[in-house]
Amino acid sequence: MSVVPANIESETLAVGSAEHRHLLGQFFLNTHVEYVPEQMPWPPLAEEELARLRALPFWQEAVSTENVTSNTVAAAAVLEADPLVRKAIALQGFEEMRHARLLLALTTHYRIPVEEPPRFTPRSLESDFLFAGFGECFDSFFAFGLFALARESGFFPPALVKVFEPVMQEEARHILFFVNWVKYRRSQLPWWRRPAFRLRCAWIILKQVASRVKTARSMGKPQSVEAAPSENFTLTAHQDLGTEVTLHRLLQLCLTENERRMAEYDARLRRPRLVPGIARALFRVIPASM
Ligand SMILES: [Fe+2]
Numbered sequence: 001m002s003v004v005p006a007n008i009e010s011e012t013l014a015v016g017s018a019e020h021r022h023l024l025g026q027f028f029l030n031t032h033v034e035y036v037p038e039q040m041p042w043p044p045l046a047e048e049e050l051a052r053l054r055a056l057p058f059w060q061e062a063v064s065t066e067n068v069t070s071n072t073v074a075a076a077a078v079l080e081a082d083p084l085v086r087k088a089i090a091l092q093g094f095e096e097m098r099h100a101r102l103l104l105a106l107t108t109h110y111r112i113p114v115e116e117p118p119r120f121t122p123r124s125l126e127s128d129f130l131f132a133g134f135g136e137c138f139d140s141f142f143a144f145g146l147f148a149l150a151r152e153s154g155f156f157p158p159a160l161v162k163v164f165e166p167v168m169q170e171e172a173r174h175i176l177f178f179v180n181w182v183k184y185r186r187s188q189l190p191w192w193r194r195p196a197f198r199l200r201c202a203w204i205i206l207k208q209v210a211s212r213v214k215t216a217r218s219m220g221k222p223q224s225v226e227a228a229p230s231e232n233f234t235l236t237a238h239q240d241l242g243t244e245v246t247l248h249r250l251l252q253l254c255l256t257e258n259e260r261r262m263a264e265y266d267a268r269l270r271r272p273r274l275v276p277g278i279a280r281a282l283f284r285v286i287p288a289s290m
Pocket residue numbers: 066069095096099171
C-alpha cells in the first residue's frame with residue numbers, strides 16, 4: 001500500500017486576497033454540523049468494554065486540553081476585524097466548547113472519574129491562539145490514525161465510533177482553517193512585521209515539537225502507577241488501545257486518514273504540510289518492523 005503524496009494545490013488562490021478570506025470564512029461556516037452533546041445516543045457497553053474504556057489513561061488530559069483550547073479559541077474571535085472570519089473563529093470556539101461538553105457527557109454517562117478544571121483564561125489572545133492551533137495540528141493528525149486503529153481493531157464498538165466520528169472530522173476542519181488563517185493573518189501585516197510573525201510561529205512550533213519529542217522519548221520506559229497521564233496523549237495512546245501496531249503502520253494510517261479527511265474540503269484552501277511532511281519523512285526512513 002503506498003502512502004499518499006504531498007498535497008498538491010490544484011488551483012492557486014492568492015493568500016490574503018478577498019477570495020481567500022471569503023473562502024476561509026465561508027467554508028468553515030458551511031461545513032458546520034449540528035449535534036447536541038447532551039442528547040447523544042450513548043450505546044450500552046458490555047462490562048468488558050466499559051472496563052477497557054475506563055482504563056484509558058487520557059480522559060483527564062483530554063478534558064484539560066479541551067478546556068484550554070475552547071476558551072482560547074472563543075476569546076480569539078475579537079482578533080479579527082473581518083466579520084466573516086470573526087464569525088468562523090467564534091464558531092470554532094463554540095465547537096471546541098462542544099467537545100468539552102461531549103467529553104463531560106461521555107465521562108458522566110460511563111462513570112469515568114475526571115475533575116473539571118478551572119476555566120482557562122488566555123493571557124495573550126494571538127500567541128495563545130497560535131499555540132493552541134499548532135498543538136492541534138500535531139494532536140489531530142495522530143488522533144486521525146489512532147481513531148482508525150481503534151475502529152479497525154474493534155476496541156471501540158461501532159456505535160461509539162459513530163458518536164465520535166463528527167468530532168474527528170471537526171478537528172480536520174479546525175486545522176485546515178487554522179493553517180489558512182495563519183497565512184491570511186501574516187499577509188495582512190505590513191511587510192516589515194512579517195518576519196517577526198514567522199519567527200514567533202517557528203518558535204511556537206519548536207516548543208510543540210520539543211514537548212512531543214520528550215513524550216516520544218519517554219515511550220516504552222516504565223512508568224510508576226501514580227504517574228500522571230502524559231501530555232500529548234495522542235502520541236502514546238496506541239499503547240493503550242489493546243492492539244499491536246508498529247510506528248510505521250501508525251504513521252501510514254495517520255497519513256492516509258489525514259488525506260481522506262482533508263479531501264472533503266475546497267481544494268483551493270492550503271493544506272497542512274508540516275506535520276504530514278514530518279510523518280512522511282519518518283515513514284520513509286524507519287523500517288516497517290519498527
Ligand atoms: Fe477539540
